[in-house]
Amino acid sequence: MTIVSSPDRNWLAEIHPTVREAQPSGIVEVFDYGRGRQGLIPLWVGEGDLPPPASVSEAVKASLDRGETFYTAQAGIPPLREAIAAYMTRVYGVAPGGGAFNPESFFVTIGGMHAIEIATRLTLGPGDEALIPSPAWPNFVGAIETSGARAVPVPLGRVGRWSLDPNRLADAVTPATKVIFLNSPANPTGFIATREEIAATLALARERGLWIVADEIYGRLTYDGARAPSFHDVMALDDKILFVQTLSKNWAMTGFRVGWLEAPPALGPVIENLVQFTTSGVPVFTQRAAIAALNDGESFLSSQIERFRRSRDILCDGLAATGRVRFCEPEAAFYLFFQVDGFPDSRALALRLIDEAGVGAAPGSAFGPGGEGHLRICFARDPTQIEEATRRILRWLKK
Ligand code: PMP
DSSP: OOOOOOTTOOHHHHSOHHHHTSOOOHHHHHHHHHTTOTTOEEOSSSOOSOOOOHHHHHHHHHHHHTTOOSOOOTTOOHHHHHHHHHHHHHHHOSOTTSSSOOGGGEEEESHHHHHHHHHHHHHOOTTOEEEEEESOOHHHHHHHHHTTOEEEEEEOEEESEEEOOHHHHHHHOOTTEEEEEEESSOTTTOOOOOHHHHHHHHHHHHHHTOEEEEEOTTTTOBSSSSOOOOGGGTOOTTOOEEEEEESTTTTTOGGGOOEEEEOOGGGHHHHHHHHHHHTSOOOHHHHHHHHHHHHHOHHHHHHHHHHHHHHHHHHHHHHHTTSSEEEOOOSBTTEEEEEETTOOOHHHHHHHIIIIIOEEOEEGGGGOTTOTTEEEEEOOSOHHHHHHHHHHHHHHHHO
16 A cells, blocks of 8 residues: 555645745746747756866766775865865965965865855854845855845946945844855856955955855856956955855866865864765765866866857847847856846746747846846857847847
8 A cells, every 4th residue: 555645734834944935946947937848048057058078078987987986085085185276276376375275275065056055054054144245146045044044135236337335245244144155256147356346345254254155166257368356366364265166167067066165174174074964975986077177177168268258249249239138248157147128027028038939048036136127148058059049039029
């Protein structure tokens, strides 16, 4: 006999309210609505259409052939921690406090999302508050609120470019504030915080004793040839900063689920505990893939940026020519966050674009205050496909 639960059982009443009340991602809702539609061009999630460099997949196969299928070090395998430190020294120059980056500062995670989850556990608990410049990627709010803390959005400014006003951040600080989450370059806006904005945020954090969680995963996906300004450029050794990083975007490795948290080495035992109690570690074969990407991935990264730039220009030029679409041109990352005149309800607009134009975009309402009225399109795809998506939107707008 199969035992089934009663249809009247209210399971949601039985679980903890902090997780029951967490808002679902508004991106997922639209994605579920349009998933599997014939001929639809899916531009709603933050990933491209290319496989990673061949050396990355080969590293996985070689690892499996060597039988690397067992539990492993909670902080990550030493050769990956060393490869991350060498990569960081190459890209960011000196480490906080001077010299080369220390492998002991890097903790391998299941993608950037797991690094965000650990950073949240390290800094926040029930009743605490975290400031988030918004619009922002909804998973920050999700991680914060499922920990029992409260996410406090702080609107980004918008005068020609998106901008971060340190006075607005300062005004939002209360005795319960413990951390500022700053994602720069940002999803969904493509905003890059200037060195001055980063320095002012750090000054505020120092003055008020706050942590900073710096999500700099798009730091190399910029269109002016340089990496984006980083907290690494302005921080001192003792600053309370946790960095989130991932292999997902630079090397087209979203499905590998590997990233890292950078933190003071003295927190190592606590972070290893948190890894143990959440995922119990990252598969060795994906860590081998990460080493390959960090060591040999520069030309792949440059070619991705060139491809994204072409797609960005096609999309921005096409939409700008309509005179009905408003946006700040993205300076980095691979998202266009735009408004269409006369369409204030972004969820309704995203659903109509699926049904009537065959294009999947994420609704701006999913990105918190300041996001409503916008759509986010990920242009990390083949320029010919972005050209076709642009054509479809233009045709739809003309109707
Ligand atoms: N941070 C930001 C700002 C992101 O946009 C994303 C992915 N969309 C992540 C972190 C997480 O990346 P991962 O796939 O490595 O978990």
